[in-house]
Amino acid sequence: MTNKRVLLVGFYNEKALGVRYLANAIEKHGYEPHVLFFKGFNSIEPSKATEKELEMLRELIKEIKPCFIGLSVMSSLYLETIYLVNKTIKEHFDIPVAWGGVFATLMPEKAIKECDFVMRGEGEKTIVELLDALQNGESYETIQNLAYLNAQGEYICNEIRPLEQDIDLYGYPAIGAENMYLIHGDKIHRGDPQLKSFTYELNASRGCPFSCSYCSAINLRRLYKGKGRYVRFRTVESVMDELNEAKRKIPKLRVIHFWDEIFSDEEGWVEEFARRYKKEIGIPFRIWGHPMKVDKKIITHLVDAGLHQIVVGIQSGSPTVRKDTFHRPETQEQIIASSHILSECKVPKVYYDFMIRHPFENQEQLKETFYLCLELAHPFSLNIHGLNFLPATDIVQMAIDQGYHTKEELDSMMFSSIQEQYDQYWGPNVYHKITADNLWVALIYLTQFPQIREEVLRLAKEVEAGRGQKEVLKLKDKMERKTKISEYINKAKLVLKIK
Ligand code: B12
Ligand code: SF4
Structure with missing residues (x-):
């Protein structure tokens, strides 16, 4: 052949x-x-x-x-x-x-x-x-x-x-190779779509050291048990080679995304990376972080090198949900301390991820998320979404064992259509249509805005007393509209490189 x-x-x-x-x-x-x-x-x-x-x-x-x-x-x-x-x-x-x-x-x-x-x-x-x-x-x-x-x-x-x-x-992924195609929107585009992009994505490492129950990382680590160290880092040299090539080949490049599950917090590696990145690349970059991996020295180096955005998973403000359901070891204190570090180090954009309104969480625990968010240091934005049961993850069996879903129900959710699955995660039931029952979700959303903190505290008291529903929803809609506009402006600025 x-x-x-x-x-x-x-x-x-x-x-x-x-x-x-x-x-x-x-x-x-x-x-x-x-x-x-x-x-x-x-x-x-x-x-x-x-x-x-x-x-x-x-x-x-x-x-x-x-x-x-x-x-x-x-x-x-x-x-x-x-x-x-x-x-x-x-x-x-x-x-x-x-x-x-x-x-x-x-x-x-x-x-x-x-x-x-x-x-x-x-x-x-x-x-x-x-x-x-x-x-x-x-x-x-x-x-x-x-x-x-x-x-x-x-x-x-x-x-x-x-x-x-x-x-x-x-090595590193193919950039701009000849035989690449994109089929999308009933059209075929020839050539590497990456070459026209404003962003470049890469991994400086493979594997995650944590064991969250809703994520595949722990299952992958178990698969590799006894097969060598699971979390591995590339050398700074190799990462720089890749980025230099990306910079040469992608004319409109404005942002670098590191797609490492959790960006390195290894001091020597970060120091060398920051020094070389600043000198050789100098383009704003984004990473994913973890509250237990936020260290002042490390973040200071990264900000100096151009760290522009960090997304940190918190997932729940309830220590019980976090520990017993999500298998996340970090404490409230560690979460709050990490948010203060990110704020003091002036990371321009900080996002916290939360997964809410799933069967393992009751309303009291949802409130705990609200009160934790009130203690996070500003500025930050929130990504609020639902829980997607992913096949073979530990949380699937937990939902069955604790009687929240049958195996058949979970299978029909996990193997449903694309749209249904995305709706479970981002969709209308989670967040967009906030009903009177889940005003706490709207209040959580509102904690992002320090300028209305007093108003939000007042409204939380009203909601505790069974009042204030219309006011909360109105304020949430207003702030959501404002945020969308400023997000568009920020995106445009980044693309146009206006400071
Ligand atoms: C980076 C990342 C993203 C990026 C890009 C993903 C992408 N498509 O490249 C972004 C942020 C966009 C993203 C989005 C999503 N992600 Co994601 N993502 C990751 C992450 C952290 C790393 C993936 C990666 O790039 N790894 C590095 C590359 C080199 O490895 P790789 O892709 O696995 O490929 C290697 C092997 O798998 C294998 N391989 C892969 N394909 C093939 C094909 C053949 C033929 C062969 C032989 C081998 C092979 O060889 C490759 C080289 O070693 C993984 C976690 C993980 N550990 O994998 C989650 C992960 C893959 N994501 C996940 C999910 C759920 C999503 C979303 C659906 C989230 C959402 N609800 O919106 C979306 C889907 C987006 C999409 N269209 O793909 C889940 C998937 C689990 C599942 N059952 O669905 C994971 C495992 C994390 C988790 N929560 O468990 N993700
Ligand atoms: S920290 Fe992120 S990538 Fe790692 S196990 Fe948890 S959810 Fe998965």
């Missing part, structure tokens, strides 16, 4: 790092990667694949004629589209299809029902080994991380390989 063309498909994200890393990995081994981003990013109202988009996919496959297709099934939220894509490939072509990504990794038995191979965990080595075996007509039976059905139709799931400790060896 001499056809070495491979099609890798990422979903709902033209920046998807997984397929970009894989493209580089297989290219190094003599394959010709083609990367399709199937549908662009839309975190609020993503639509499923249209018939026209599926037709465009079929045309592209006819044009490329790949010997192998890999689908990156990172999230279960858009399985509806992945099934459609998978089905159309299977119906029209005789090409082996593999699934990889976090969903396929954690639910290989479900995934293998749809495709020929499942590759679990980090895919750089597995995909090369599988492609080589297929090319050479050799056995793939012992390839680590691989799952498949054998000739008898039995499910085989091979052992997980040791984790690569030197993640610099993975």
Whole structure:
């Protein structure tokens, strides 16, 4: 077999790092990667694949004629589209299809029902080994991380390989490679969409040290138990090489996003990074943080280097919900102290994430979130959303054990349509239509605005006494409108680089 063309498909994200890393990995081994981003990013109202988009996919496959297709099934939220894509490939072509990504990794038995191979965990080595075996007509039976059905139709799931400790060896994701495509809005765009972007996204590390029950990180860590250190950092040198290349290739670049689950708080690494970033890159950057990883010295270095935004997960103001339900170890004091550090260090934009209105939380605990928010140091903004049950995460079994949902109910939620799943997270029931029952949500929202603090405290007393409903909702609507306008202005300023 001499056809070495491979099609890798990422979903709902033209920046998807997984397929970009894989493209580089297989290219190094003599394959010709083609990367399709199937549908662009839309975190609020993503639509499923249209018939026209599926037709465009079929045309592209006819044009490329790949010997192998890999689908990156990172999230279960858009399985509806992945099934459609998978089905159309299977119906029209005789090409082996593999699934990889976090969903396929954690639910290989479900995934293998749809495709020929499942590759679990980090895919750089597995995909090369599988492609080589297929090319050479050799056995793939012992390839680590691989799952498949054998000739008898039995499910085989091979052992997980040791984790690569030197993640610099993975190189960095393909930027601006020729064979890249985006199918979105019934159109096909050729070339890497990243080149026209204002932002660049990257990972300086892999893995998260925490164990939140609603997140896949702990399940991935368990999968890799005994296979080497799970949280690994790239060298500053490797990160800078990638950023310098991104800066050279992306003319409109204005913001860098680090997509590390939690940005490094390792002092030596951060010092070196900050010094070099400021000198060589000098573009505002954004990170994700954790209250237990907010350290004054570290944040000072990062702000000096250009830290422009940090998003910190708090998730609940109730210590009980946080500890017993979400398995988050941080205390109220640590959360409040971290907010003071971020404020003193003058991080320009601080966001706190909260997950509210889920079956594990009662109204008293919702109030605790309100009172915790009152103690957070300004300025900050809040991301308030619901709880999305994700397949294979610990919180799913907890909801069953504690009698909040049956397994069947959870399955129908977790495997529902794209729109229904996004609605559980961002949707109308969580936040947008605040009813009299959940005035506390509106009050939580209002804690972001220090200028109306006294008014909010007064209204909280009114609500405690069963009054003030209209006033709270009116104020919330007013502040929401104002915030939207100032967010648009800030975005425009950033893009236009006006200070
Ligand atoms: C960065 C990130 C984002 C970014 C970008 C995501 C992206 N599509 O690239 C943003 C902020 C946009 C995002 C959004 C969302 N995310 Co997110 N995200 C992450 C995070 C922290 C890191 C992902 C990453 O870039 N890793 C680095 C790359 C190199 O690794 P990778 O993508 O896993 O790819 C490797 C392997 O998986 C494998 N692989 C991947 N694809 C394939 C394909 C083949 C064929 C093969 C062989 C191998 C393979 O090889 C790759 C290289 O080693 C993960 C956590 C995690 N640990 O994965 C959550 C995570 C993937 N996100 C998650 C979720 C839920 C979401 C959202 C749905 C949240 C929401 N409700 O809006 C959206 C969906 C957005 C979208 N359209 O994809 C969940 C998914 C779990 C699930 N069952 O759904 C995760 C696991 C976190 C969690 N809460 O558990 N996310
Ligand atoms: S800190 Fe974030 S990435 Fe890490 S386990 Fe918790 S939710 Fe997941």
